Amino acid sequence: MLNLVVVLAVVLIIAILIALFRVSTLVGIVKGDTQRQVPSGNKVQAFLLIVFMVVGLGAFFYYSFGGLNDDYVQPLASEHGVITDRLFWITMAITGSVFVVTQIFLFGFSYKYQHSENRKAFYFPHNNKLELFWTGVPAIVLALLILSGWRAWVDITGEAPEDAEVIEVVGYQYAWSVRYGGSDKKLGDYDYKKIDATNQLGIDFSDKDAFDDFIPRELHVPKGKPVLLQIRARDVIHSVFIPHFRLQMNAVPGMPTRFWFVPTKSTEDMREETGNPDFNYELVCNKICGKGHFAMKYTIVVDEPADYEAWYNSQDPWLKQNADYLSEVPQNLQEAAQIAAKLDDRSEPSSIDGIAVSSTK
Amino acid sequence: MSVTEELSHHDDHHEEHHEQGFIAKYIFSTDHKVIAKQFLITGIIWALLGGALSVIFRLQLGFPDLNLEFLRPLLGKWISSNGKLDSEFFLALVTMHGTIMVFFVLTAGLSGTFSNFLIPLQIGARDMASGFMNMLSYWFFFLSSVIMFVSLFIETGPAGGGWTIYPPLSVLPQAIQGSGLGMTLWLVAMVFFIASTLLGGINYVTTVINMRTEGMTFSRMPLTIWSFFITAIIGILSFPVLVAAALLLVFDRSFGTSFYLSEIFIGGEALPNMGGSPILFQHLFWFLGHPEVYIVLLPALGITSEIISTNSRKPIFGYTAMILSMVAIAFLSFIVWAHHMFVSGLNPFLGSIFMFLTLIIAVPSAVKSFNYLTTLWKGNIVFTPAMLFSIGLVSFFISGGLTGIFLGNSALDINLHDTYFVVAHFHLVMGSAAFFGLLAGVYHWFPKMFGRMMDTKLGYLHFWLTFVGVYLVFFPLHYIGIAGFPRRYYSFTNFDAFSTFTDLNTFVSIAAIVTFGAQFIFLFNFFYSMFAGRKAPLNPWKSNTLEWTTPRVPGHGNWPGAIPKVYRWPYDYSKPGAEDDFIPQTVPYSQTTSSNFPHENELAKSEGAEEGGAH
Structure with a gap:
């Protein structure tokens, strides 16, 4: 019933508008609007x-x-x-x-x-x-x-300065991961075919630089020091966009990209400056990547250099947290891996050997 | 005048046409005027659809808490059980809005309508070089439209990877549903669309080169024709590249190749593709994509030049400069494409090169703007609705063009890329400007299309609501863009940095809905006037160009007698010493001795000689 009333009301309004339009047209004809070269509303x-x-x-x-x-x-x-x-x-x-x-x-x-009967336009075709x-x-x-x-x-x-902190940023539907080089400050190789549910970044443990790499939950960077982001994507194109740093670079599957910058204000500085105690730097995805594009966020923390060092050294290597992956380390590097990953060397070598053998087939 | 009589002899066979049936006359017609109207009406339908899609996603952006349950009859499962728009369908809406507006409305609807309608009428030709190809052009477009329209209703939804369809997103149905059947239909539709554009473009170029009437030299062609001519050339050179890009995409999607794919892990498995480059697609796409901007814009600028000159009662200022700047823009449009890719991972050196080339293109654009302003200066301006829309176009062209200087600068693009600043920029300079060119053209040439006048007052109302509306929609987006808000975001609630501007987004959405609503005034005016409008005089705007020398409703062949001969350029408005404030192109110099310049008196003599020789 209500719908019917609404429809009737709309029809009535349209009818009134059309009637008004007709009346104004007829009035216009009577007033001689149609004969005029220049519209009456000029x-x-x-x-x-x-x-x-x-x-x-x-x-x-x-x-x-x-x-x-x-x-x-x-x-x-x-x-x-x-x-x-x-x-x-x-x-x-x-x-x-x-x-x-x-x-x-x-x-x-x-x-x-505007038009005037008494005036003629100025003939002015060009002027070099x-x-x-x-x-x-x-x-x-x-x-x-x-x-x-x-x-x-x-x-x-x-080129980024030699002493830049190198951090890998990886985008995938619909999250980010970051990886640090660990105590040797070198990022190990990766191979997209090694990606699985745990090894989300496809770290390749045949490279000894990978043993001490760590993957934290937030992106930490030191204030006042150059930071080089090495950027890649796992599935579709994403974009690393950090508005506060005026920083943007696409993350492209199969083509690593990079961007270096120097953060100038720590998260604490920013909290004071903005008066917002909950302020956090955010990493934003800015290339259409699917359903969850609008929610692809990662928190960034800018530390004072000393705090950054402390945080860096407190991080456990990924291999330590996921010791199963020792099996992917080649035989001759097993020992080096255990040391680099700060793994307890009392773990049973035989079982590790067993897995290592099985994984080489 | 004896010349025209003589010329009429070999055109007499046009009189022998027997009456055509309805289908031959209105559906499978080879008459350029009917085809133009077909393009126009199809374009209008698409514009409504494209606009409606934008209203739906503006509802989401402006009123994030609104219950959209009332859209369920229309959108079905894309409205979730709690009345929210599906975030994947949101992307599909954005994608289809872009595709429809750029290709179906502003390319086919604008260029297709006015190139078809005006080229033969303004250069003095009976029809296009190939009427049959012209008919095919429309029907390929129609087929393309049907396929694209069907893709809106399939279960997995239409293409959703953005109108730029960047792979790998557009290749992998695992990444987004729209990359399944929806994307396939998108690609098929676009291939037909491109075939249509090419058939049309080849026809336009051929017609302009070969079929100009006697005396219609290139230097006497109206700027409308120049713009259609240049646009057609750009289209012929750039659209095939999109076919190539699309074809490789089809191979990647369906036949396991790796042109654009490399090292992808998705849906729990590593794909075998290695060695491809998603960046390659971006290069190919923007090699069309950037010229496409000018394919959309140049016809609008041509139409505006004509309308502003006519209604200022003044010659267009800098006719040659206008042509040269269009040629320069057309040339440069092919070598600036990578400015869309500054942050794509492109080599920074290439970024530098493309920044230089891109900012050069601002110079001819600036020349055009200043020439428009000078044309208005000391004019005697008549504000027809067409003129108002043209002034609106110039305003948008300047506002939107200036922000291009930011985005063309690679250092500034780092922070502005893919934000609402870009959205504001291209919606003003390309979208709204071209749209206003389309509307200006409809208001101006409606009398020639349908033999009747559109209502001026409704035209005014339509103009003001649309003009103010467009600024209220797109101007605020600059601020939102400077604040870094990313485009193609379903909602901004996930980020602290984007927690602001909720009121402004609501405001923009309201403005968008009102602006969309105002278009129904136009629709009423358009269809009502088509049948019941006041009958048009032969030359309602006192214009110089040839189309106004045809009968009120030109029949097949356009001129019942001989094709008129052209003696002068089309912009002799308010010439000193002339009786009227306009001298049509068909008036020989020998009849206007009082207003001739010295060199024109020389021409008048040779006219006499020719005429003597003809006897």
């Missing part, structure tokens, strides 16, 4: 255009300079971010001014030169000087922007 339209411009630009300035409830600039916490943010705001100043001036010209001219001028000026301004952008880009994408 002045009104010109006026509306100028009103739109004034209100629009007013709102633009109001909301750009603090009128929004929410802050649209994420607090910044990386060294290269200082450069790109500065470049961003320089570009914003230039394009913002061009935006305002050209929109004023567009709507201003439309208003000022003007055209050269507005080819040249944008070209020069753009060249300057390109050059500064290019210098920043080359610095950001250049």
